[in-house]
Structures are given as structure tokens and as C-alpha cells.
Amino acid sequence: MKNSSSIKFFCKNVLRSVGAQTALMASAAILSELAEAAGPWLFGLILESFSSSGSVSGRLFLGLLGAWVVASLFPILYQALDTRVSPRVFKRVQEDLLDRLSRHSEAFFEKRSAGELGQYVRQAATAATTLHNILFFDVIRILVLLTITELLLFPKQPILAGMFLLWVLIYLALSFKISKSCLSKIYSQSALGARTMGRILDLLMNLDLVHVSQTGQAERASLRETLDQERTAQSDLRGYLTKMNLFQAASKLAISIGVSIFAFRQLQAGSLGLGDFVMFVQLSVLTALQVQNISNRLVEGSNQLGILAHALGTIPEVPSRQMAPPQKAHAGNAVVVSDVHFSYPNGRKVLCGLNLHIFKGQKVAIVGSSGSGKSTLFRLLADSYQAKSGRIEIFGRDIASLTHEELFKNVTIVPQTTRIFNRTMAENLIYGTRATEGEGRQMLSALGGDAILRKLPAGLQTPLGEQGSLLSGGERQRVALCRALLRRSPIILLDESLSALDAPSCEQVSNFLREHDPDCTCVMITHRLESLGDMDQIYYMSDGRIAESGTFAQLMARDGLFRQALNAGNNV
Ligand SMILES: Nc1ncnc2c1ncn2[C@@H]1O[C@H](COP(=O)(O)OP(=O)(O)OP(=O)(O)O)[C@@H](O)[C@H]1O
Ligand SMILES: [Mg+2]
Missing domain, CATH: 3.40.50.300 (P-loop containing nucleotide triphosphate hydrolases)
Incomplete structure (x- = not known):
């Protein structure tokens, strides 16, 4: 429910403001990934033709070089576009939330310090920027790579292709589940961060009083306590993420080794050519690596979505008023x-x-x-x-x-x-x-x-x-x-x-x-x-x-x- 309101906010406020550039960025991501996946495929074709005819077509080789060039340069084009788009997303979210804040009345600010709210605005802007990148770079790349891997693998090794796809799905589902369970840790870390910022600002604004009252030491000790709580929450979260990374690395290793052994056996049995063997191994290693990346990014994405939802929940929109029919005014x-x-x-x-x-x-x-x-x-x-x-x-x-x-x-x-x-x-x-x-x-x-x-x-x-x-x-x-x-x-x-x-x-x-x-x-x-x-x-x-x-x-x-x-x- 909370997330659905932040998704709505993201689509309405962020995507609308940077729609055209986002489409360009997505195209750059698609092209770069097509080229990256074409590399192992072309390499496989070169080996195949060499082992069967003893020669290689110059076109294939040129194609391979071209794929490498595109795969290397397009992410840079993406980045160049992103240097313009991310600051706009950041600015837009901050503007919208500050606009929301400015519509709230005094009663709203009674329980929340200005510093804390300011920190929520910054957190939401960072979250929206990161989400934008994850959706239009990482998610697109893995979708393209996975589709191509499956298209190449399926006609030749349908069982292997099916198992690979299953592994990807299980892997992503598990990562998503893990990311959901660390959401509460993310919330508490973002709330503690905002509270610390509120305390620091409050202290800075009253420094003259602290000075006159000679309470600097006590204030420092109390601030240290707040900072310690934030640090504990941070290391708690990091520990959790490290465990998750371990699971990801082990799982990635298992699929890469598994596919390689399977393909090697097929090669030994003669049911797979050398070119196909190289292509499968390279593609599966590449895809497993990207799946690991995307799972990290998805965890980060769902966390950022959580942070955005938390900030939007803390700074809700002010409902518009029901207008009463105009009453007859007494002139005096x-x-x-x-x-x-x-x-x-x-x-x-x-x-x-x-x-x-x-x-x-x-x-x-x-x-x-x-x-x-x-x-x-x-x-x-x-x-x-x-x-x-x-x-x-x-x-x-x-x-x-x-x-x-x-x-x-x-x-x-x-x-x-x-x-x-x-x-x-x-x-x-x-x-x-x-x-x-x-x-x-x-x-x-x-x-x-x-x-x-x-x-x-x-x-x-x-x-x-x-x-x-x-x-x-x-x-x-x-x-x-x-x-x-x-x-x-x-x-x-x-x-x-x-x-x-x-x-x-x-x-x-x-x-x-x-x-x-x-x-x-x-x-x-x-x-x-x-x-x-x-x-x-x-x-x-x-x-x-x-x-x-x-x-x-x-x-x-x-x-x-x-x-x-x-x-x-x-x-x-
Ligand atoms: N945000 C608040 N929450 C709870 N109580 C409040 C709040 N603001 C004011 N009060 C209380 O309401 C009472 C009336 O406050 P108010 O500021 O209206 O007084 P005032 O007549 O303007 O006083 P003064 O002449 O000192 O400015 C006070 O007892 C005050 O403690
Ligand atoms: Mg008064």
C-alpha cells in the first residue's frame, strides 16, 4: 500500500519530468547489452567456423570487434545522459516534497523537527534517483541479456535453457524475499538518520544557549549516543547484506560451474561443438554475473522504494478542501x-x-x-x-x-x-x-x-x-x-x-x-x-x-x- 503510493509518485512526478531523456537512456542500455550478448555468440561462431573449415570470415571478426566497441561505449553514453537526468530527478523530488511541506500547517510541524524533515526530503530525492537508474539501466540490461541467452540456448539445449531460467527465477525470488525482510532495518536506519540530522540542527541553532549554560559536554555525550544508535543500525544492516552477498556468490558459482560441467560433458560426448561450448559457458557466466548484479540492485531498489515510501508517509499530501457554496457576506x-x-x-x-x-x-x-x-x-x-x-x-x-x-x-x-x-x-x-x-x-x-x-x-x-x-x-x-x-x-x-x-x-x-x-x-x-x-x-x-x-x-x-x-x- 505504502509502496504503491510511492510508485505512483515516482511515475507521476519523476518519469513525467524526464520522460524523453529516460527513453534515450533506456535505448542506450538496450544497445549496449545487445552488443555485450552478441560478443560470446560471435566468438562461438568464429570458433565453430574455424574448427569446421579451418578459416574465419573477416566479417565475423569485424562484427565481434564492433560488438565490443558498442558494449564499451554505450554505457558511457548512458552515463553522459544520466549526468543530466539524475540531478533533474533529484531536484524535482525535492521541489515536490518541499511544496508538500509548505502546504502543511503549524500543527504538522509540532512533532517533527525541521532538520529531520529536511533529511527526509534529501533521502527521498536520493531514493528516486537510484530507483530511476536501477529501472532504466540494470533491469533493462538483465532483461535483454536473459532473453538473448535463452534464445540462443533453447534451440540447442532446451533442458539446460529451462534449468538456467529456473535458477534465475528462484535466485531473484529469494533475493526479493531477503530484501523485504531487511526493509524494517532500512526504515529504522533512515528514521535514525533523519532524527540525528534534526538533533544536530537543533543543537547548532541553540549553540549560544549551550555555550552560556556550559552544557557542551553533556550535549556532545547525548549526541554521541544518538550517533551510536545510528551506527549500530548501520552495521546491523551491513551484516545482513553481507550474509546475502555470500548466498549470491555461492549460488552464482554453482550455476556457472554447473553449466560449464554440463556443457563440457556434451562437448566430450560430441553433441556440442567447440563454438557452442564456448558460447554457452561465456553467456552463462555473463548472465549469472548480471543476475547477481541485478539481485543486488533489486535489493537496493526495494530498499530505496521503502525509503521513498517512508519519506512520503512522513510528508503526506495536504488533502484539498471541500469548497462550500459561497455564503452571503455581511458587508460590515x-x-x-x-x-x-x-x-x-x-x-x-x-x-x-x-x-x-x-x-x-x-x-x-x-x-x-x-x-x-x-x-x-x-x-x-x-x-x-x-x-x-x-x-x-x-x-x-x-x-x-x-x-x-x-x-x-x-x-x-x-x-x-x-x-x-x-x-x-x-x-x-x-x-x-x-x-x-x-x-x-x-x-x-x-x-x-x-x-x-x-x-x-x-x-x-x-x-x-x-x-x-x-x-x-x-x-x-x-x-x-x-x-x-x-x-x-x-x-x-x-x-x-x-x-x-x-x-x-x-x-x-x-x-x-x-x-x-x-x-x-x-x-x-x-x-x-x-x-x-x-x-x-x-x-x-x-x-x-x-x-x-x-x-x-x-x-x-x-x-x-x-x-x-x-x-x-x-x-x-
Ligand atoms: N503547540 C502547543 N501545544 C500545547 N499547548 C500549547 C501549544 N502552544 C501553546 N500552548 C499552550 O496554550 C496556552 C495558550 O498559549 P498562547 O500562546 O495562546 O498564549 P498567549 O495568550 O499568546 O500568551 P503570551 O501572552 O505569553 O504570548 C499556553 O498555556 C501554552 O502553554
Ligand atoms: Mg502569545
């Missing part, structure tokens, strides 16, 4: 959340009957103590997670019926953790927008970010380092905000996006947000209660629901949670 509603309940996959209950009604163009703040579920609400609005019950509407349409394309055309979210690529400032500013670099610079300037550009050695063209390490926290937030505003979506969700700005900068940016587009609905999570005087509405979250709502003046007029929090020093 931007975001409506009705009685939403939500728990995280680990069972942690976070939202319990949340209701919100945000009108188009409103500037709204969501506040509440740490852990009260504010960011969780945004994750639901970005469809990273789905509510257990209740309903969320964006411009009158149920979020569950929107495609991500539709959703993100309407909604832009700036998450609590600022995302910056290790690319240039310009690329980061206009990432995911249709804006030009000039517009990016203008927006940054409007957000008070001129000073940031002046400090960067190559201005807009300066790469910002891993996660924007060249910038301060507040500068990173300005870049993320600039990028979000340039998307010009009608709804913008800001999760503590101004938290690292100093008070005057925060006020400047807040004023800009309020005034730059009256139609834009802006929902802002913040802990700075004192700065919310101009908000159209403030929602105070507590225990997974809205405990209080109103304008700043209304909330201050009540002796409720908001006023108490503000008087206590803003620290909600």
Missing part, C-alpha cells in the same frame, strides 16, 4: 468568532467558548495575561489549527471552506516570533508581496526605519544573517511589520509585533497603523495597555474566553480586569 463583518472551543493535540484546553465580532476597518486590541490563549486565537485565524467546535468567519465566509490562497489574500499574520530569512534586507522587506524594492524602502521609512538602512553596510542589499542576527529585536519587528503591510491584505493580525520597540517608536508605528488605511482591519495582541487609548475596541481574554470588551474609556470606567491590570502596572 471582517472577523466573527462564534463559541469557539479548542484544545491542542496534547489535550491542553485553551479556548472555551470564545466570541468576537470585529467590523471591517476596525482597529482592535486583544489583551490578557500570558498563556490566556491570544496567540492560539491567531493560529486558528491563520488556519494553523482547527477549532474543535464553533465557527470562525472571515468576511462572512466560514474559514473551514476557504482555501489557503483565499484566506491569505484576506489575512496577513505577523507571528509573535519574528521571521527573518538569511537573505538581503530588500528581499526580506518585500517577501511575499508585490511591492518593489523602492516601495519596501518607503514603507520602512514610514515606520521610522531609515536608521536601520543607514547602519547596514550594503543598505538594502545587505544579507541579514541567520534569523536576522544582524538586526536588533525592534529592528526585526519593523522589517516584519513592513513586509506585512506591503501585502495590503484587508485584515492584518499583529501578535506583539511592537513589543520590542521603545515607547516613542511604538507610538509612531501605532499612529501609522491607525491612519495608513481606514479600510484595513487591524487586530493587535499587546501587553502595553496604556497605549490603547485610540483603539476602536479592546478585548480582554481570560480563561479561554473574552472576559471584558469595550473602548479604552469604557473599560477604564469599570472596575474590571482591564483597569486592575493597567493599575497594577500593565503587566498582563
Whole structure:
């Protein structure tokens, strides 16, 4: 079942992209093998004619030389084609899997580290490339060689031909069975490899913490343990494969010696000419060698298929959504959340009957103590997670019926953790927008970010380092905000996006947000209660629901949670 989905993936994604070149490669493999099999046949004919007439035709000899030339050169032609095709297969599979990954929501990444998934993508690409080679080189070659051997052998020695074919079939069936039983070892090795890669990346990304905490030694010891497990799995697998190679070598030797003795007896009895004797022995040795090769390649192929299936199972396709019929939108509603309940996959209950009604163009703040579920609400609005019950509407349409394309055309979210690529400032500013670099610079300037550009050695063209390490926290937030505003979506969700700005900068940016587009609905999570005087509405979250709502003046007029929090020093 698993394998059938990877075979489908292989045919659809790999073969379609390199079909024409693959046909050329297959032709080169067929020709080279025809020539290789023609060698013993022509050699047999030469000996036959020499022993019967004492002379050899020059044509036969030329044919033999020609066969040798083709048999030697065509595999090189195959390789030359392959140097173009394999990288394309590799690239195509990586692109497709990265595309799959990019469609998954946050919930998917909760249990899998980025490094681990990246390793699966690489493993799948390598597996597909190897499979492509096995199918269009090794399998084709053995099929051609076996067919020719049988065609030459059968008219003269039908029993020998039948026994030989039987041996090949038994040999391949046994090899296939052995390869299936080592599949679980392959899975565990590939899973361990991916896990190790995930751990290494996680460690590298947190090296500063390791350094400060002085835990380098403990981390090294724990990593060594993971590497040891991987090594044990590797040697386990190698040991298994060595046993299999032993069986193959013994079996190959048995058939080669068996056919040679049989043919020798026939030669002694006079029922076989010298030429046929040489041809049979050479062909059977050659075919047995190729059968051994192909059995190794088949084992490798089925392993690679297993690895591909494992990677595809780990990175499944995101099912496309059932589109609901368009509903009549209420012109004034931007975001409506009705009685939403939500728990995280680990069972942690976070939202319990949340209701919100945000009108188009409103500037709204969501506040509440740490852990009260504010960011969780945004994750639901970005469809990273789905509510257990209740309903969320964006411009009158149920979020569950929107495609991500539709959703993100309407909604832009700036998450609590600022995302910056290790690319240039310009690329980061206009990432995911249709804006030009000039517009990016203008927006940054409007957000008070001129000073940031002046400090960067190559201005807009300066790469910002891993996660924007060249910038301060507040500068990173300005870049993320600039990028979000340039998307010009009608709804913008800001999760503590101004938290690292100093008070005057925060006020400047807040004023800009309020005034730059009256139609834009802006929902802002913040802990700075004192700065919310101009908000159209403030929602105070507590225990997974809205405990209080109103304008700043209304909330201050009540002796409720908001006023108490503000008087206590803003620290909600
Ligand atoms: N992926 C997750 N799995 C399980 N629990 C989670 C997950 N993410 C958050 N939580 C829990 O859900 C609760 C709400 O988290 P959330 O991030 O929504 O809080 P918040 O109101 O945004 O807090 P803060 O103001 O500190 O950012 C927290 O108790 C948190 O521990
Ligand atoms: Mg939060």
C-alpha cells in the first residue's frame, strides 16, 4: 500500500519530468547489452567456423570487434545522459516534497523537527534517483541479456535453457524475499538518520544557549549516543547484506560451474561443438554475473522504494478542501468568532467558548495575561489549527471552506516570533508581496526605519544573517511589520509585533497603523495597555474566553480586569 503510493509518485512526478531523456537512456542500455550478448555468440561462431573449415570470415571478426566497441561505449553514453537526468530527478523530488511541506500547517510541524524533515526530503530525492537508474539501466540490461541467452540456448539445449531460467527465477525470488525482510532495518536506519540530522540542527541553532549554560559536554555525550544508535543500525544492516552477498556468490558459482560441467560433458560426448561450448559457458557466466548484479540492485531498489515510501508517509499530501457554496457576506463583518472551543493535540484546553465580532476597518486590541490563549486565537485565524467546535468567519465566509490562497489574500499574520530569512534586507522587506524594492524602502521609512538602512553596510542589499542576527529585536519587528503591510491584505493580525520597540517608536508605528488605511482591519495582541487609548475596541481574554470588551474609556470606567491590570502596572 505504502509502496504503491510511492510508485505512483515516482511515475507521476519523476518519469513525467524526464520522460524523453529516460527513453534515450533506456535505448542506450538496450544497445549496449545487445552488443555485450552478441560478443560470446560471435566468438562461438568464429570458433565453430574455424574448427569446421579451418578459416574465419573477416566479417565475423569485424562484427565481434564492433560488438565490443558498442558494449564499451554505450554505457558511457548512458552515463553522459544520466549526468543530466539524475540531478533533474533529484531536484524535482525535492521541489515536490518541499511544496508538500509548505502546504502543511503549524500543527504538522509540532512533532517533527525541521532538520529531520529536511533529511527526509534529501533521502527521498536520493531514493528516486537510484530507483530511476536501477529501472532504466540494470533491469533493462538483465532483461535483454536473459532473453538473448535463452534464445540462443533453447534451440540447442532446451533442458539446460529451462534449468538456467529456473535458477534465475528462484535466485531473484529469494533475493526479493531477503530484501523485504531487511526493509524494517532500512526504515529504522533512515528514521535514525533523519532524527540525528534534526538533533544536530537543533543543537547548532541553540549553540549560544549551550555555550552560556556550559552544557557542551553533556550535549556532545547525548549526541554521541544518538550517533551510536545510528551506527549500530548501520552495521546491523551491513551484516545482513553481507550474509546475502555470500548466498549470491555461492549460488552464482554453482550455476556457472554447473553449466560449464554440463556443457563440457556434451562437448566430450560430441553433441556440442567447440563454438557452442564456448558460447554457452561465456553467456552463462555473463548472465549469472548480471543476475547477481541485478539481485543486488533489486535489493537496493526495494530498499530505496521503502525509503521513498517512508519519506512520503512522513510528508503526506495536504488533502484539498471541500469548497462550500459561497455564503452571503455581511458587508460590515471582517472577523466573527462564534463559541469557539479548542484544545491542542496534547489535550491542553485553551479556548472555551470564545466570541468576537470585529467590523471591517476596525482597529482592535486583544489583551490578557500570558498563556490566556491570544496567540492560539491567531493560529486558528491563520488556519494553523482547527477549532474543535464553533465557527470562525472571515468576511462572512466560514474559514473551514476557504482555501489557503483565499484566506491569505484576506489575512496577513505577523507571528509573535519574528521571521527573518538569511537573505538581503530588500528581499526580506518585500517577501511575499508585490511591492518593489523602492516601495519596501518607503514603507520602512514610514515606520521610522531609515536608521536601520543607514547602519547596514550594503543598505538594502545587505544579507541579514541567520534569523536576522544582524538586526536588533525592534529592528526585526519593523522589517516584519513592513513586509506585512506591503501585502495590503484587508485584515492584518499583529501578535506583539511592537513589543520590542521603545515607547516613542511604538507610538509612531501605532499612529501609522491607525491612519495608513481606514479600510484595513487591524487586530493587535499587546501587553502595553496604556497605549490603547485610540483603539476602536479592546478585548480582554481570560480563561479561554473574552472576559471584558469595550473602548479604552469604557473599560477604564469599570472596575474590571482591564483597569486592575493597567493599575497594577500593565503587566498582563
Ligand atoms: N503547540 C502547543 N501545544 C500545547 N499547548 C500549547 C501549544 N502552544 C501553546 N500552548 C499552550 O496554550 C496556552 C495558550 O498559549 P498562547 O500562546 O495562546 O498564549 P498567549 O495568550 O499568546 O500568551 P503570551 O501572552 O505569553 O504570548 C499556553 O498555556 C501554552 O502553554
Ligand atoms: Mg502569545
